[in-house]
Amino acid sequence: MKVKRTYNLSEQTVTTVREMVEQHHVAPTQDALVEMALTDFFMALRHDNEARVFREASKDPELAAELALLEAEFATADRETWPE
Numbered sequence: 340m341k342v343k344r345t346y347n348l349s350e351q352t353v354t355t356v357r358e359m360v361e362q363h364h365v366a367p368t369q370d371a372l373v374e375m376a377l378t379d380f381f382m383a384l385r386h387d388n389e390a391r392v393f394r395e396a397s398k399d400p401e402l403a404a405e406l407a408l409l410e411a412e413f414a415t416a417d418r419e420t421w422p423e
Contacts, residue, residue: 348356356372359365366372396402 356369360367360369360372366375
């Protein structure tokens, strides 16, 4: 479901959105371009957050020990399942 919403944007942003749609055809409508841009922005935020969580986890000695145990346990798994 689409919801009508009004935002105040700079003149330059409005001009750029219009040009990207009308001249470069990057999206079928201005609304679609703004939605695409926001979707990409939100995904980038999620990826940044995930990267931060993984960076913090990589410093956890208990996690490192568990990963080492799993690596040792499954060290031969590829050879057992992949064809020669």
